[in-house]
Amino acid sequence: MKALKAMFIAALVGASAAMTAYAEKLTIATVNNSDMIIMQELSSEFTKKTGHELNWVTLEENVLRQRVTTDIATGGGQFDIITIGAYEAPMWGKDGKLVPLSDMPASYDMDDVFPTVRDLLSHNGVIYALPFYAESSFTFYRKDLFANAGLTMPAEPNYRQFRAYAEALHDPESGVYGVCLRGKAGWGENMAYVTTMVNAFGGRWFDMNWRPQLDSPEWKEALTYYVDILNNFGPPGASSNGHNENRALFASGKCGMWVDATSAAGYIYNPSDSKVHDKTDFTRAPSARTDRGTGWAWAWALSIPKSSKKTDAAKQFLAWSTSKEYVDLVGERKGWTVAPPGTRKSTYNDNYYKAAPFARTVLNSIMAMDPTKSTLLPVPYTGVQFAAIPEFQSIGTQVGQFVAAAVAGQMSVDEALEKSQAATDRIMRQAGYY
Amino acid sequence: MKSNRVLLSILGWVIGFIIFFPILWMVMASLKTEIEAVATPPSFFFIPTLENYFVVQNRSDYLNYAWNSIVISVFATLLAILIAVPASYSFAFRPTKRTKFKLVWILSTKMMPPVGVLIPMYLFYKNMGLLDTHLGLILIYTLMNLPIVIWVLYTYFKDIPQEILEAAQMECDDLLKIFLYILLPLSKSAIFSTSLLSIVLIWNESFWSLNLTAFEAAPLTAFISSYSSPEGLFWAKLSAASTLAILPIMFLGWVTQKQMVKGLTLGAVK
Numbered sequence: 001m002k003a004l005k006a007m008f009i010a011a012l013v014g015a016s017a018a019m020t021a022y023a024e025k026l027t028i029a030t031v032n033n034s035d036m037i038i039m040q041e042l043s044s045e046f047t048k049k050t051g052h053e054l055n056w057v058t059l060e061e062n063v064l065r066q067r068v069t070t071d072i073a074t075g076g077g078q079f080d081i082i083t084i085g086a087y088e089a090p091m092w093g094k095d096g097k098l099v100p101l102s103d104m105p106a107s108y109d110m111d112d113v114f115p116t117v118r119d120l121l122s123h124n125g126v127i128y129a130l131p132f133y134a135e136s137s138f139t140f141y142r143k144d145l146f147a148n149a150g151l152t153m154p155a156e157p158n159y160r161q162f163r164a165y166a167e168a169l170h171d172p173e174s175g176v177y178g179v180c181l182r183g184k185a186g187w188g189e190n191m192a193y194v195t196t197m198v199n200a201f202g203g204r205w206f207d208m209n210w211r212p213q214l215d216s217p218e219w220k221e222a223l224t225y226y227v228d229i230l231n232n233f234g235p236p237g238a239s240s241n242g243h244n245e246n247r248a249l250f251a252s253g254k255c256g257m258w259v260d261a262t263s264a265a266g267y268i269y270n271p272s273d274s275k276v277h278d279k280t281d282f283t284r285a286p287s288a289r290t291d292r293g294t295g296w297a298w299a300w301a302l303s304i305p306k307s308s309k310k311t312d313a314a315k316q317f318l319a320w321s322t323s324k325e326y327v328d329l330v331g332e333r334k335g336w337t338v339a340p341p342g343t344r345k346s347t348y349n350d351n352y353y354k355a356a357p358f359a360r361t362v363l364n365s366i367m368a369m370d371p372t373k374s375t376l377l378p379v380p381y382t383g384v385q386f387a388a389i390p391e392f393q394s395i396g397t398q399v400g401q402f403v404a405a406a407v408a409g410q411m412s413v414d415e416a417l418e419k420s421q422a423a424t425d426r427i428m429r430q431a432g433y434y
Numbered sequence: 435m436k437s438n439r440v441l442l443s444i445l446g447w448v449i450g451f452i453i454f455f456p457i458l459w460m461v462m463a464s465l466k467t468e469i470e471a472v473a474t475p476p477s478f479f480f481i482p483t484l485e486n487y488f489v490v491q492n493r494s495d496y497l498n499y500a501w502n503s504i505v506i507s508v509f510a511t512l513l514a515i516l517i518a519v520p521a522s523y524s525f526a527f528r529p530t531k532r533t534k535f536k537l538v539w540i541l542s543t544k545m546m547p548p549v550g551v552l553i554p555m556y557l558f559y560k561n562m563g564l565l566d567t568h569l570g571l572i573l574i575y576t577l578m579n580l581p582i583v584i585w586v587l588y589t590y591f592k593d594i595p596q597e598i599l600e601a602a603q604m605e606c607d608d609l610l611k612i613f614l615y616i617l618l619p620l621s622k623s624a625i626f627s628t629s630l631l632s633i634v635l636i637w638n639e640s641f642w643s644l645n646l647t648a649f650e651a652a653p654l655t656a657f658i659s660s661y662s663s664p665e666g667l668f669w670a671k672l673s674a675a676s677t678l679a680i681l682p683i684m685f686l687g688w689v690t691q692k693q694m695v696k697g698l699t700l701g702a703v704k
Contacts, residue, residue: 027648032663040493055649058494058660063644070552070645076560078648244663248472273469 023051024313029068030083031300032058034267035133035340038330039321045329046320052313061188072097077307080314084129086120086299086371087386093128099304099311100126101318108319112344116369120299129301130322134342135263136285136295136365137196137385143281145169145176145256153283159200159225162257162286166233169256178233180255181226184242185404187396192296192385193259194403196285198222199293204375205387205395205424210433212424214399214417218289223413227406239408251275259285261298262365265358266337282361284368293374295365296385299343331355342366391431398423457680464673471670486674490661496678499657504682505568506643506653507636510575511629517576518583519625523613525584526591527599537588540581548641559646566648574646575636582635583628590624591617627694630686637683654679 030036036058043054057079059067068082072092084092092098104110110118113131121129139162141153149168154161162179170178182193195205203218213219230238235249243260247267250258251274262282271277285295302321304314320326324346331339336355339347341362353359374384381387386396399420406416428434463471465482490496525533555574556565564570594617602616618625640655647656658679661672687694 029648032660032668037493057648057652057656059644059656060659060662063659063662067645070556074553074556074560076556076565078565248474251469252473254474275469 023053024080024310025053025055026080026310026313026317027055027057027078028081028083028302028317029057029059029064029071029079031061031064033061033300034338035263035300036083038334038338039132039326042326042329042333043321046317049320050313050316052316054317071307072305075305075307077305077309079305080308080310081317082303082305083132083300084303085301086297087383087388087392089121089129089301089303090123090382090388091390092303093123093126097306098128099306099308099315100128101130101304101315102126104130104315104319108323109346112324112346114343114345114366116297116366116371117299117343120297120371121301129303130318131299131301131343132322133263133340134297134299134366135261136297136342136362136369137193137260138262138285138295138361138365139283140250140255140258140260140265140268140280141165141283142169142253142256142276142279144279153281156284156291157286159197159286159288163225163229163233166229166257170233175254176256177235177249177254178256179229180235180241180246180249180258181230181238182242182246182260183230183234183238183404183407184240184245185397185400186242187386187393187400189242189400190403190407191396191400194222194226194400195385196294196296197226197288199375199384200286200288200290201225202289202376204377204379206379206381206428208378208380210380210428212421212428214421214424219417220413222288223403223406223417226403227413230407231409239404250280253279262295262358262362263341265362266341266356269337269356269358282358284361284365290376291368292370292376293384295369297369297371297374297383298385391427395424395427398427460673461677463670464677466670468668468670471673486670487678490671490674490678494657494660494675496657499652499654499679500682502568502651503637503653503655503679506571506575506651507633509568510572510579510636511632513572513576514579514583514632515625515629518580518587518628521584522587522591523617525588526594527596537585540584544578544581552645556645565646566650566652568651570646571643571651571653574642575639578639578642579632579635583632586628586631587621587624590621590628594620623693623696626690627696630690630694633686634683 030040040056040058047053064083065088068079068084069088070076071078072082089098093100110127114134117131117134118127120134121127121131139153139157143153146153146165146169151165151168153165157165166178168178169176182190184190198204198219201218201222203216203222204213207213235241235254241249243264246255246258246260247264249255251268253275265282268274268280269277274280284291287294302318304311304318308314322343324344327339327344327347331351336352339352339356341347341359348359348363369384371382371384371388374382379387381389383392386392402411402416402420402423405411406413411419462478464486465484466477466480467483467485470477470480525537559565559570564573598616598620599612602612606612638655640659643653643655644659647653658672658675661668661675
């Protein structure tokens with residue numbers, strides 16, 4: 001009996017030692033948005049399940065990007081898990097900076113992840129980041145204002161109709177502006193939207209020889225339209241309005257239409273955040289000469305830098321936080337309207353459709369995105385609202401400043417495009433593209 | 435004459451209010467709900483809530499960030515003062531023909547944008563094991579503030595009459611004793627106010643703290659940054675986090691305002 005007791009105690013001590021040795025402390029760099037905050041709140045479930053503890057480094061998007069880029073470039077090894085987007089994942093995967101994630105266990109059910117989203121985060125068929133949520137862009141519009149004006153929003157509007165609606169809804173004296181669009185300079189701000197508009201008008205960033213095309217008639221037509229509609233039917237100071245400012249304007253009932261991220265639909269639909277939760281409807285982003293690349297393609301995803309020494313534990317966290325079970329957990333604990341959208345087929349179940357009437361339009365927009373065919377004319381790059389090359393951040397930032405200056409009336413459309421073309425040409429030459 | 439004083443007083447209050455307004459606005463926003471914080475036109479009268487403070491405390495370990503800020507700013511300031519006092523003494527009382535050049539050279543290091551040396555510094559810190567450590571930030575903040583601290587102390591030391599030191603040197607040739615018993619009592623206020631200035635500068639610095647720390651040594655600037663977002667409206671929570679971040683330094687400034695003003699204006703009026 002004594003021997004049995006001793007064996008039992010020894011087994012317990014051994015098991016506890018093994019558990020302690022296995023439990024890791026993972027450092028996660030993540031972006032500050034509602035979905036990631038929910039993940040942080042629910043992560044105690046992961047710790048309970050695995051014993052791994054988590055240190056959260058939550059940063060503003062631009063700071064996160066700079067911080068993570070520095071760490072990746074120098075192999076700093078400060079983070080075990082990083083939050084990256086569809087822009088970084090294929091580039092850093094190609095450069096061997098990230099741990100490949102194609103060997104996830106069968107229980108993860110990789111086939112349940114939308115193929116388009118998998119492609120966004122892959123290079124040569126190898127996935128380097130697991131999607132946490134995915135988004136496209138679409139049109140938010142006020143169905144009450146449309147009804148009052150005797151208008152009907154079509155399922156697939158074009159930019160000619162879009163301008164006519166903006167004009168009809170524009171009533172600044174009553175505090176309603178026809179349209180709210182991103183105007184704040186930045187490759188992820190105004191240029192995300194402007195690029196989808198240029199795609200719609202048949203334009204592209206580069207030709208097949210990597211020569212910039214910003215002096216093309218398509219860019220001029222798109223930018224002239226954009227400056228005109230914002231200045232005539234947009235809110236005052238539109239050149240300083242980014243996603244957040246427009247989100248606040250739309251939620252407080254100041255915009256007739258807004259083209260922006262599908263992921264904002266949950267916020268607009270939430271009665272505690274939005275005054276127009278019951279007056280808003282959604283439809284596809286407008287098209288013009290083509291409907292290719294009119295809605296952007298983006299995913300926030302979790303990845304493991306090669307410099308991490310805790311790859312196994314990090315993979316466990318990735319598998320948990322991007323799983324079907326996690327989506328269910330969010331749905332049950334926080335409500336289905338805030339479940340991470342756009343990544344898994346299984347998310348789009350009856351519960352979700354019932355709680356989130358915008359879900360079908362979001363799904364359609366996400367299914368329509370194709371980063372490999374985002375332009376009318378052939379291009380050497382992938383990406384819808386960006387060109388997936390390392391130089392694009394710098395190009396997009398500079399061009400974004402010229403475009404914002406054109407909206408603010410500090411320069412003409414021609415001048416903005418001329419300067420944008422020259423700046424892009426200089427960067428591409430310096431980078432050795434031609 | 436009296437009406438002039440009243441006018442000046444009113445003008446002073448108005449300017450004071452304008453300077454204080456952003457802080458008042460931030461505190462007000464921190465007591466609103468998110469939807470009230472972004473409302474246009476903004477509301478001045480509302481039912482205050484402490485919810486944002488509870489959310490911020492639940493999400494982040496405020497005390498850990500505050501402790502890191504205190505440790506880093508105090509020790510970096512002490513180290514900077516320890517180096518700057520003898521350096522400034524030497525520049526002020528034992529000048530050579532290269533003193534001016536050296537002073538300008540020291541100050542010129544402040545003119546380089548920090549991002550220009552980010553990658554080499556990061557690699558250096560990585561190889562030395564200084565990333566995300568208190569020591570790492572203390573060292574960089576000491577170096578960063580040294581030019582300002584040296585210049586402020588040098589300007590003050592230069593205003594001390596040379597004759598006092600010469601008289602002391604006739605009585606005693608021990609430099610340390612002269613420094614401890616003559617110079618230090620004379621420059622107590624200057625050293626104190628320079629230290630406060632250094633602490634404030636370190637408290638507010640965000641570039642290096644965001645780039646060289648992750649979790650263990652992250653100060654309050656990293657804490658604030660975690661509530662800023664280009665996608666998602668967290669202005670009320672951001673305001674609550676900012677209010678919590680500036681509270682300790684505002685309290686320090688309020689308690690020591692007399693010494694700070696006295697030290698900063700020493701030698702300004704002759």
